[in-house]
Amino acid sequence: MLDDDDEKTVIDPKGLRYKSKSAGSPFGGKGAFVGGTMSCLLCGKHRPQAMLKSRQVLGRPQKVCAPSCKELDEILAQQR
Template identity: 80%
Template sequence: MAQDDEKTRIDNDGLRYKSKAPGSPFGGKGAFVSGTMSCLLCGKHRPRSMLKGKQVLGKTQMVCAPSCKELDEILAAAKP
C-alpha cells in the first residue's frame, strides 16, 4: 500500500503520477490533431467525418451521422 501512495503523491513541481505513461490514448499533441471527437449522445469517439453538427439548447454540438445506432451497424458490418 505504501508504494501506491507514493505513485499518487503530488510533488512540489505539481506532477502527481510518477508511473503514468505520457500522452493520450487518442494520439497526437494539442487540440484537434487526432481528428476525433466524442458524440454528445452516445459518448463514443468518432472521426470528425462521421459526425455532424446539431443545434442543442442554442449551441451546435457534434453527434453521430446519420445516427448512433445506424453508424454502429455500418461499422460492425464493415469489420471482417
C-alpha cells in the first residue's frame, strides 16, 4: 500500500504531470509574457523586458541586457 507522499508523485495517465508539482511559473503570472520577464541570451538572467534590447547575434535578433550585462548588474546593485 502506498502512503500519501508516494501517491503525490505518481504520473497522471493523461500526461507527464506530477500531482505534487505546483502550477505556474517561478517568475509569476500566467502565460508566456504576462510576467514581463525574459532571459538575456548572454548572461541568462531574467530581466524585465524594459531592461533588454534587441541585438544581432549569429545573424538573428536576440534579447540581451542593455546597456550591457555587467553595467546593468552594477546599476541594480547601487539601487539596493
